């Protein structure tokens with residue numbers, strides 16, 4: 001998926017007055033690109049990810065995703081975009097407690113109309129949760145929950161994956177394996193990966209790094 005952000009601006013009203021978080025972001029991502037988004041705490045990384053995810057609207061600017069501006073979509077258009085085109089890996093896993101691991105992994109794929117049990121099983125194996133398919137989220141460790149959440153996102157074959165510290169709860173070996181999987185899938189399917197990380201080691205493994213400073217890409 002090809003992404004083009006143009007002059008993206010976002011402010012928040014706070015008790016201390018207006019806070020200009022993004023002051024004109026320009027960024028281009030090609031199909032299959034993997035890009036690390038870095039910047040100090042509070043620099044606006046999550047704000048940017050939320051805008052591209054269609055979870056919030058910019059004050060100004062364009063968010064061109066596959067040739068159309070998702071910031072101009074109405075609520076139902078943005079919901080359809082989130083359901084079918086974008087995959088989120090955020091720090092809250094939001095697994096569904098009443099569904100077992102297999103059903104959690106299948107959940108978004110079903111919503112997106114791309115349910116494929118063979119692919120879901122393969123992902124579960126590659127993520128090291130293949131023996132846990134009949135367990136429920138509360139019966140998993142935090143790192144296992146994180147891997148299930150990543151499986152759920154990738155199972156839907158999104159054209160764009162937005163990830164916020166996706167390996168933050170994993171030990172080094174598991175974190176490396178999960179990142180390998182995300183990168184190989186991105187390359188194999190042409191899906192684009194934008195990943196927030198504080199880890200330089202992780203950022204170094206991606207195609208490119210962009211740094212947010214004072215509301216702009218530095």
Ligand SMILES: Nc1ncnc2c1ncn2[C@@H]1O[C@H](COP(=O)(O)OP(=O)(O)OP(=O)(O)O)[C@@H](O)[C@H]1O
Pocket residue numbers: 012013014019021039040041042043044045046047048
């Ligand atoms: N809903 C909101 N209302 C007011 N201010 C907000 C809101 N959301 C975020 N902010 C402020 O906007 C700035 C950017 O926040 P954001 O979460 O995007 O930063 P970040 O770079 O992701 O930080 P971190 O690395 O700590 O997660 C911060 O100063 C934050 O306090």
